[in-house]
Amino acid sequence: MVESTRIYLSNITVELKYALVHEWLTPKAKGGSELVVQEILKYIDAELYALIDFQSTNPDSYLYKRTIGTTFLQHFPLARNGVQKYLPLLPIAIEQLDLRPYDVILSSSHAVAKGILTSPHQLHICYCHTPMRYAWDLTWDYLEGDRKGQGISGIVTRYILHRLRQWDVTSANRVDYFIANSHHTARRIWRCYRREAKVIYPPVNIDRFQKLTIQRSQKSDFYLTVCRLVSYKKIALIVQAFNKLQKPLIVIGEGSQIKQIRALAQSNVRILGWQPHSVVEEYMAKAKAFVYAACEDFGIALVEAQACGTPVIAYQQGGASETVRDIRDCTQTGTGLLFAEQTVNAIVEAVETFEKYQSQISMEQCYLQASKFSPTIFKKSYLEFIDQCGQEFSLKLKFKSKQLSQTQQI
Template structure:
């Protein structure tokens, strides 16, 4: 008798289009699983691959303004995810960057969690969250800190509900160990390398594609290029849009949100792709390399696993790192890049990116799932 699969993700909305959603899509391409989420506004979206699909949700679906994001209901997320009744399934697959791994399972079920990141609100971005939500001061600040403390406790507790962890990078695997003291297997997320247009001849501008939020450090890039007086194109939207447009000099274009085909064209034509955030993996960095476009990136996190600094790999370099998230370090890296720019091999960049393709992901993920299932005789 075939096994019954359930796949759980945090939220499915038109604004959620990052790497975690690509993982969900790729899993569904290969596994016949029922899909669950805290909220779902994609099955009613005619442009979505989930259009008219049956998706199980929670009480958060009906709360005011849920469509625009449920981070505002952060204290309710653990309660909501625990209301999903998944007892009818043999295998639980969670795609988790917040609370999806916290679903309640039975001893007879197999639970495999693809962890994009331990919950950032509770761990790495605690103080950013307090500052940006304006809940860091006074009585509200103490209440919020207490709720985050309890959220961390719940997050660690629910790590014990997972049989096997998959991490999206070695960087994330170290964070999983630090937060949960659990080992994990690294399977890089799928990048649609084949869909990225390749151009060997580049134009005279730099590019950043990112959500315009503080931890992405786009303001650092804009300030550095103000100093450099070199052309920069910024694609993306977010709460820092007005702030960035106000600070940017005339040689910097801030285009806001753009459709995928426009983003791909800019990515293929750019002299280099610039990135200043510490990402768990960083799909955009791989997409740029698939276009034959070198990367100038902050040398931390997943970038260290996807980019090869040309100063260390003179024949196979795919970018240049800068060591600190400060303007002077980025300015120096851009100047170094221009010294080396003729040494980059666009064809090699494309080849290098292919190791992170959708096919590589699906092969490794399905093989891992098969091995884990065989270790659980009750599922045979």
């Protein structure tokens, strides 16, 4: 049902034309940002644009046979596997999207989507999942973990990232209103762009976990972590900690570090690689606790674990501090335990402390905490903010038009 396609000015109803811009749409891109796009399209009749699109031809995608506008990167070699390899071209590509026919531009941005070009009469609202992480917070991880960060190529890469940061700040000025997916992200938006952002948590489909939560009144004796196996996720630290603890750990995910992780893992740690949703959900429901050591802007997996009635042990920075309630601080409503440092010893201590408090954490409290991030709450907050922005923007246009008229009369 389309619910936000018009505004009201005096007694006149004005139908609006919406565009929704996202970075890339590929079978491998199935994170929180893609869930936000899917949710928005359920209730806003927007035409969709992206740098590349390989989902409209994918029979398994909800975007199958949908008309999606793309850029010249669509035809580049190996684009289907991601356009990060064409990083210097991303700002140029996103600026080639012609969005002149639209009244309202909605962008879902974790890299360059917010950089689309708009006209003064167009309202641009950006849902920012994160300022471009490899250009800001993860610059050093990006340089150290890639051969392109070394030698002569390292100098070139540093220059590209420098120019990318300049463009990123400039393009932030093209946004009329920012939405952040957490208070942590809102602080990063302020630090990078000096722009305020409204916090609206992303939608988590918690209903699909409710049946599992009811069925699993007893937990199994293993810990679980699920994520992409890349450096900033800190999976190596978790594996090393459980090697030291000699407690059972299951790791689900794939990524560039999978060989390194397999080499680290002792017999008590099982690396399952990629698994379908049904398998991930089953392990989440059975796990004694979900362990996470990355600093995430939101961290949708932490909420999904709690929706399964599973406590979370997580690094306290980032979104985790907003989605997980530490049992030591919230004795009646605790849903897990937070640790202060991304170190092996901190994880070991956190797991040992968790086992002392485990009996005080209920599955019901975990599910209740997760329910605060439901699609219904996202829908209400998002639509209300879109309407508010529309009204404010319309008033600004009318005021500026009146000022111009008065100036011309003088």
